[in-house]
Amino acid sequence: MRVGELSKRSGVAVPTIKYYLREGLLPAGVLTSPNQAHYDDEHLRRLRLVRALVDVGGLSIATVREVLAAIDTRDDSLHNKLGAVQEAISQPSAAELDPLAVADVQAFFARHGQTECIDVTESNVTLMLAAALSSARSIGHDRIHELLDPYLEGLKIIAKADLEYVIQHTSPDDVIEAMVIGTLIGDTVLKAVRRLAHAEVSRGALSGSPDPDSSN
Amino acid sequence: MRVGELSKRSGVAVPTIKYYLREGLLPAGVLTSPNQAHYDDEHLRRLRLVRALVDVGGLSIATVREVLAAIDTRDDSLHNKLGAVQEAISQPSAAELDPLAVADVQAFFARHGQTECIDVTESNVTLMLAAALSSARSIGHDRIHELLDPYLEGLKIIAKADLEYVIQHTSPDDVIEAMVIGTLIGDTVLKAVRRLAHAEVSRGALSGSPDPDSSN
DNA sequence: CTGAATGGATAGCAGTACTCTCTACTATCC
DNA sequence: GGATAGTAGAGAGTACTGCTATCCATTCAG
Numbered sequence: 001m002r003v004g005e006l007s008k009r010s011g012v013a014v015p016t017i018k019y020y021l022r023e024g025l026l027p028a029g030v031l032t033s034p035n036q037a038h039y040d041d042e043h044l045r046r047l048r049l050v051r052a053l054v055d056v057g058g059l060s061i062a063t064v065r066e067v068l069a070a071i072d073t074r075d076d077s078l079h080n081k082l083g084a085v086q087e088a089i090s091q092p093s094a095a096e097l098d099p100l101a102v103a104d105v106q107a108f109f110a111r112h113g114q115t116e117c118i119d120v121t122e123s124n125v126t127l128m129l130a131a132a133l134s135s136a137r138s139i140g141h142d143r144i145h146e147l148l149d150p151y152l153e154g155l156k157i158i159a160k161a162d163l164e165y166v167i168q169h170t171s172p173d174d175v176i177e178a179m180v181i182g183t184l185i186g187d188t189v190l191k192a193v194r195r196l197a198h199a200e201v202s203r204g205a206l207s208g209s210p211d212p213d214s215s216n
Numbered sequence: 217m218r219v220g221e222l223s224k225r226s227g228v229a230v231p232t233i234k235y236y237l238r239e240g241l242l243p244a245g246v247l248t249s250p251n252q253a254h255y256d257d258e259h260l261r262r263l264r265l266v267r268a269l270v271d272v273g274g275l276s277i278a279t280v281r282e283v284l285a286a287i288d289t290r291d292d293s294l295h296n297k298l299g300a301v302q303e304a305i306s307q308p309s310a311a312e313l314d315p316l317a318v319a320d321v322q323a324f325f326a327r328h329g330q331t332e333c334i335d336v337t338e339s340n341v342t343l344m345l346a347a348a349l350s351s352a353r354s355i356g357h358d359r360i361h362e363l364l365d366p367y368l369e370g371l372k373i374i375a376k377a378d379l380e381y382v383i384q385h386t387s388p389d390d391v392i393e394a395m396v397i398g399t400l401i402g403d404t405v406l407k408a409v410r411r412l413a414h415a416e417v418s419r420g421a422l423s424g425s426p427d428p429d430s431s432n
Numbered sequence: 433c434t435g436a437a438t439g440g441a442t443a444g445c446a447g448t449a450c451t452c453t454c455t456a457c458t459a460t461c462c
Numbered sequence: 463g464g465a466t467a468g469t470a471g472a473g474a475g476t477a478c479t480g481c482t483a484t485c486c487a488t489t490c491a492g
Contacts, residue, residue: 150377159413161366197375
């Protein structure tokens with residue numbers, strides 16, 4: 001198909017597709033003549049992936065490029081690839097780290113099997129965690145780290161479901177893509193469902209009248 | 217204190233503070249003369265809150281303004297206030313909703329006590345959820361809704377921990393602020409811990425050598 | 433043959449979050 | 463009392479992002 005059809009089928013405007021081509025988010029089509037190129041279903045698929053990363057994941061164009069690069073690394077183990085993708089989609093805030101927050105993270109790791117001291121700056125994921133705890137501390141919430149263990153407990157259930165989903169519903173070729181999408185969409189879904197859970201909980205606990213009629 | 221000291225104590229540059237004042241994120245100080253104003257600890261506190269919302273929550277200035285407005289509504293029940301804040305911090309993507317995704321959300325509510333049909337467009341939270349499921353569907357993941365129930369199960373544990381944290385560590389005056397911060401920082405923490413959980417899980421399941429040596 | 437579409441390139445534009453500059457002042461130290 | 467530093471308020475300017483618009487030569491479709 002040509003760019004016009006690609007645009008129609010994906011719902012992405014032609015100039016935007018051209019922009020993505022320029023930015024390297026989309027591989028160039030096969031040139032059949034100096035000003036005619038042919039795009040296939042892989043392009044369509046990739047284009048939809050880009051849109052999903054941007055729309056659902058809220059990723060910047062630069063981050064999308066990193067994620068795609070990680071996905072396209074074909075000569076690496078799935079585990080390493082997933083790690084690379086995770087690094088790409090986990091951009092920590094630039095704020096300074098509170099050493100106490102770093103200690104919180106290290107203690108958390110120590111509690112859960114990590115025997116030796118870890119360096120939180122080694123991974124964006126741990127950095128993100130430490131940065132979040134730092135921010136909490138900076139505004140006076142120095143007990144947030146107490147939430148880490150219950151969070152992990154809940155997330156074990158969630159991560160297990162994630163894994164099962166990926167295993168059941170994707171071919172090996174698509175595992176990484178599914179993990180990215182699942183992670184990003186899952187983040188959004190988790191956010192939303194957590195808010196619903198909060199609302200549910202607050203209905204009983206925080207309502208104007210101290211009415212202990214409910215739930216739990 | 218004057219703006220210079222406010223800046224020093226908060227780590228926010230004076231021009232930025234002035235910008236926040238202009239944008240209504242920070243109430244004006246008490247003018248002691250035409251070009252002298254006095255700021256107190258409440259300003260400092262609010263300023264740090266703004267920074268936390270921006271840095272940790274990744275909220276836009278406009279969204280921060282909405283959140284603050286919701287927090288400052290003093291004549292409303294906590295539950296309603298929390299709802300308003302949640303609406304403010306839950307900005308769904310603008311993409312079109314897939315009716316099937318909407319049905320997924322409705323089915324989810326039906327499974328969990330909501331007897332009558334809900335209108336997903338009535339709240340940003342449900343809209344966010346439906347939008348995420350729509351995006352998933354648009355790229356061929358039409359089974360993501362199967363994750364909702366396990367997610368809820370995990371999130372019940374998490375939300376309970378959230379509630380306990382808020383009750384134990386905050387005075388009634390600060391409950392809403394703590395919920396906002398806890399929600400936003402919690403989102404980030406959840407993201408990070410979920411990624412760690414994925415890494416943990418993938419180490420066993422996806423490693424290059426199909427080595428069934430581990431875990432669960 | 434004609435007109436729409438295409439590839440490729442460059443320029444422009446709207447939004448965001450500041451940041452800079454300027455004009456009055458005021459406050460204070462010497 | 464004068465130099466110096468700090469301040470309020472307001473508008474313009476900046477850097478970056480993610481498109482969008484325009485242009486041109488070419489080419490394909492009818």
